[in-house]
Amino acid sequence: xxxxxxxxxxxxxxxxxxxxxxxxxxxxxxxxxxxxxxxxxxxxxxxxxxxxxxxxxxxxxxxxxxxxxxxxxxxxxxxxxxxxxxxxxxxxxxxxxxxxxxxxxxxxxxxxxxxxxxxxxxxxxxxxxxxxxxxxxxxxxxxxxxxxxxxxxxxxxxxxxxxxxxxxx
Amino acid sequence: xxxxxxxxxxxxxxxxxxxxxxxxxxxxxxxxxxxxxxxxxxxxxxxxxxxxxxxxxxxxxxxxxxxxxxxxxxxxxxxxxxxxxxxxxxxxxxxxxxxxxxxxxxxxxxxxxxxxxxxxxxxxxxxxxxxxxxxxxxxxxxxxxxxxxxxxxxxxxxxxxxxxxxxxxxxxxxxxxxxxxxxxxxxxxxxxxxxxxxxxxxxxxxxxxxxxxxxxxxxxxxxxxxxxxxxxxxxxxxxxxxxxxxxxxxxxxxxxxxxxxxxxxxxxxxxxxxxxxxxxxxxxxxxxxxxxxxxxxxxxxxxxxxxxxxxxxxxxxxxxxxxxxxxxxxxxxxxxxxxxxxxxxxxxxxxxxxxxxxxxxxxxxxxxxxxxxxxxxxxxxxxxxxxxxxxxxxxxxxxxxxxxxxxxxxxxxxxxxxxxxxxxxxxxxxxxxxxxxxxxxxxxxxxxxxxxxxxxx
Numbered sequence: 001x002x003x004x005x006x007x008x009x010x011x012x013x014x015x016x017x018x019x020x021x022x023x024x025x026x027x028x029x030x031x032x033x034x035x036x037x038x039x040x041x042x043x044x045x046x047x048x049x050x051x052x053x054x055x056x057x058x059x060x061x062x063x064x065x066x067x068x069x070x071x072x073x074x075x076x077x078x079x080x081x082x083x084x085x086x087x088x089x090x091x092x093x094x095x096x097x098x099x100x101x102x103x104x105x106x107x108x109x110x111x112x113x114x115x116x117x118x119x120x121x122x123x124x125x126x127x128x129x130x131x132x133x134x135x136x137x138x139x140x141x142x143x144x145x146x147x148x149x150x151x152x153x154x155x156x157x158x159x160x161x162x163x164x165x166x167x168x169x
Numbered sequence: 170x171x172x173x174x175x176x177x178x179x180x181x182x183x184x185x186x187x188x189x190x191x192x193x194x195x196x197x198x199x200x201x202x203x204x205x206x207x208x209x210x211x212x213x214x215x216x217x218x219x220x221x222x223x224x225x226x227x228x229x230x231x232x233x234x235x236x237x238x239x240x241x242x243x244x245x246x247x248x249x250x251x252x253x254x255x256x257x258x259x260x261x262x263x264x265x266x267x268x269x270x271x272x273x274x275x276x277x278x279x280x281x282x283x284x285x286x287x288x289x290x291x292x293x294x295x296x297x298x299x300x301x302x303x304x305x306x307x308x309x310x311x312x313x314x315x316x317x318x319x320x321x322x323x324x325x326x327x328x329x330x331x332x333x334x335x336x337x338x339x340x341x342x343x344x345x346x347x348x349x350x351x352x353x354x355x356x357x358x359x360x361x362x363x364x365x366x367x368x369x370x371x372x373x374x375x376x377x378x379x380x381x382x383x384x385x386x387x388x389x390x391x392x393x394x395x396x397x398x399x400x401x402x403x404x405x406x407x408x409x410x411x412x413x414x415x416x417x418x419x420x421x422x423x424x425x426x427x428x429x430x431x432x433x434x435x436x437x438x439x440x441x442x443x444x445x446x447x448x449x450x451x452x453x454x455x456x457x458x459x460x461x462x463x464x465x466x467x468x469x470x471x472x473x474x475x476x477x478x479x480x481x482x483x484x485x486x487x488x489x490x491x492x493x494x495x496x497x498x499x500x501x502x503x504x505x506x507x508x509x510x511x512x513x514x515x516x517x518x519x520x521x522x523x524x525x526x527x528x529x530x531x532x533x534x535x536x537x538x539x540x541x542x543x544x545x546x547x548x549x550x551x552x553x554x555x556x557x558x559x560x561x562x563x564x565x566x567x568x569x570x571x572x573x574x575x576x577x578x579x580x581x582x583x584x585x586x587x588x589x590x591x592x593x594x595x596x597x598x599x600x601x602x603x604x605x606x607x608x609x610x611x612x613x614x615x616x617x618x619x620x621x622x623x624x625x626x
Contacts, residue, residue: 039178039346040604041373049370056378060386075314078303082311089315096315099397100323106390107327113386114334117379121372123341124364133349135368138178138604 005151008037008130008167009142009158017140018047020161024144027157037131037141047140059116060109067108071101130169139164176447181603182346188443188592190350195442196589203586210579213572214289222292224572231554231567236290239577241546242427243283243584244325244398245420246539249428250276250332251391255384263609264456266602267448271439272432273336274597278587279431280329282580287321289576317400324397328390335383341366342376342601376601395420402549409490410553413478419471426461426468426511427542433457433535435588437528439597448598451526458525465516465538472545486556494552503544511541 011017017036024034031050044051075097083091118124135141142161144154155166176184188196217224227234253272257265288294301322303311312319344363351359366372399420402411413419433454440449479487495504515534518524525531551567591597 035369035371037368038373039342039368039601040608041377041601042370042608044370044374047370051370051374054371054375054378056375056382060382074303078311078314081303084313086313086315093315096320099320099393100314102393103320103323103327103390103397106386106393107330110327110331110334110383110386110390113379113382114338117338117375118364121375123366123372126360126365128365128367131367136178136346136349137182 004145004147006129006169007144007146007151007154007158008132008169009155009161009163010132010134010165010167011140011142011162012138012164014042014046014140016162017142020142020158020163021047021049023157023161024142024154027153029144029146029150029154029157033146034142034144037135037143039136039138054120056113056116056120059112059119063108063110063112063115064105065108066112067104067106068101070108071104072097074104075100130167132165132167176603176607178604178607181600181607182350184445184447185596185598185600185603186347186350189347189594189596192593193443196593200586200589203582203589206582207579207586210576210583213575213579217289217572218292218294222290224570226568226570226573228565228567229563230558230561231551231565233290233550233554234567235547235569235573235577236286238543238547238550239580240283240286240290241398241420241550242539242543243279243286243580244395245424245427245542245546246279246431247276247283247328247332247428248391248395248421248424249279249432250274251384251387252425252428253432254335255388255391258380258384259388262456263606264453266606267445267453267598268432268436268457269602270336270339270599271435271597273332273339274588274591275428275431275435275584276332277329277336278584278591280325280332281587282584284325284329285580285583317397317404320397321401324390324394328394331383331387331390335387338376338379338383339599340595342368342372343596343599346600347596392421395424408553409486409556410479410494410549413475415471415475415478419468419475422464422468422471423542423545426464427539429457429461429464430535430538430542433461433531434539437532437535440528443592443597445598448603451528454528454531455522455525458519458531461538462516462519465512469512490553490556493556494548500548500552503548507541507544507548509541510537511545 009020011020017038021034021036025031025048032052036047036049076092079091079093085091089096129145130143132139132141142158142163144158146154151168155168158166187193225234225236250273253265254269258269288297291297301312301319314320341363344359345366345368348356348359348363348366396417399416402408403413403416406412436449436453436457439445476491479491494500515537518530518534524534555567557564
């Protein structure tokens with residue numbers, strides 16, 4: 001089995017980081033195997049990076065459906081299980097059920113959205129691989145995932161773009 | 170609106186993490202002082218649970234008093250977070266950046282505090298679980314979803330859970346920064362809490378989408394929560410002054426008024442305590458004061474409409490209540506203080522730019538608003554119950570007991586203590602948002618002019 005390595009080049013300005021990304025693309029490293037790490041959300045496309053589509057928008061719908069079903073189960077279930085007429089209202093009081101249904105639907109949507117954000121961000125992943133703490137101080141990290149036989153080539157491309165330091169993990 | 174200094178990421182980290190990486194001298198004595206008040210409050214709760222609610226001033230017919238007033242007040246304060254964070258995020262207002270985290274935090278802690286009050290008020294808080302959850306199958310006791318008192322826990326529970334998750338998701342990048350600046354157990358804690366955040370484009374993109382998506386989801390919840398709180402009163406036809414169709418929007422706009430004012434108070438405190446002059450600038454207070462003028466004027470409109478609805482019906486009990494609220498001692502004094510504090514003093518002052526840019530003035534006027542808004546809730550809740558009804562012979566007026574005042578004091582100390590504890594472990598101003606705003610201040614050349622990339626503030 002061929003080992004996968006993580007090679008990181010550290011740059012002190014965004015232009016050098018973008019050049020490194022271009023270099024890796026030109027050297028034939030497949031899209032998705034290299035990425036840029038920053039401490040600031042740069043405008044999309046600032047580094048010519050490849051960002052695959054996410055499916056976050058499906059999550060709230062799923063969560064909302066689950067929340068709605070739970071709400072119906074709670075409101076209808078409790079009223080039918082203990083059918084006492086209060087205030088002349090019907091046992092299954094639609095307006096009152098609607099309020100709880102609304103809240104639980106929204107709650108389901110919010111929880112599912114947060115789960116979706118974490119899942120789609122590929123978190124949790126406590127193994128950071130090749131990483132440098134200076135990235136959160138304004139430096140730009142360009143990281144390549146490659147097999148043993150391409151490590152030297154990756155280091156060369158990162159160095160050519162002006163890396164201040166190169167790390168391998 | 171170009172008062173900002175250009176700061177690099179290193180400086181932003183150093184300045185905004187000052188309270189996290191080093192402990193300011195004032196921090197520990199302040200937290201200990203607040204802890205004494207908090208423990209005093211919990212002792213008062215213990216006394217009340219032991220002796221019963223008879224130790225409060227509550228008695229027939231005023232069975233809702235300071236506790237429920239404080240509950241509505243703190244729910245109102247909690248509306249700051251989503252109002253500021255979600256609306257300004259959706260409209261991409263640049264000046265939101267230093268404000269959002271503190272506003273969201275205020276939402277979470279004030280909601281947690283608000284939840285205490287109905288529990289304390291119930292006298293036997295452990296019995297509330299029978300009332301809310303359908304778990305007591307052996308005794309056949311089930312919640313009654315037709316009661317607004319059941320709607321409350323669902324609304325507030327949803328809002329609290331959503332706000333907490335919203336706060337956490339926006340904290341992830343900053344937890345990554347703290348992970349990179351700490352060692353030992355703190356490093357391990359932040360490593361786990363940040364979930365391994367690295368800051369790749371996919372994570373940043375999802376962070377941006379998350380901000381917008383969660384804002385869009387939280388906004389309807391924000392409107393529903395105070396509407397539902399208002400229905401605790403509005404669906405009660407037996408009490409004059411409560412049974413009003415306008416209560417939902419009236420409560421929501423009142424909550425926004427008090428909540429945004431609380432954010433102003435907190436921002437002034439943050440600027441003074443941590444010396445964040447580069448981040449919380451007079452222009453932010455100016456923008457919030459402009460927003461407050463609009464909100465306060467809208468709220469005043471609803472207050473008048475609510476009053477006119479009551480008087481216009483020409484029903485004798487309703488008119489008698491309004492007369493009592495406004496012209497009978499001691500309610501007339503409270504009404505005057507309420508109106509002066511919530512509108513008549515602060516709003517005309519905010520029309521002056523010199524006041525809007527004066528942080529001390531903004532601090533004190535925002536405190537005035539919240540004194541007024543607390544009194545507003547008191548004047549809605551208590552006089553309606555306290556007015557003498559015909560053919561009812563057990564009667565007593567309401568005097569707030571020392572225990573109730575003590576618990577009101579406890580609530581402020583509790584919120585402040587939680588905020589200070591949070592500030593020790595997490596940044597109060599979002600680092601990544603601040604850094605992003607610095608990117609947008611870079612100049613763009615248009616013809617012969619150099620313009621900042623973002624001119625909208």
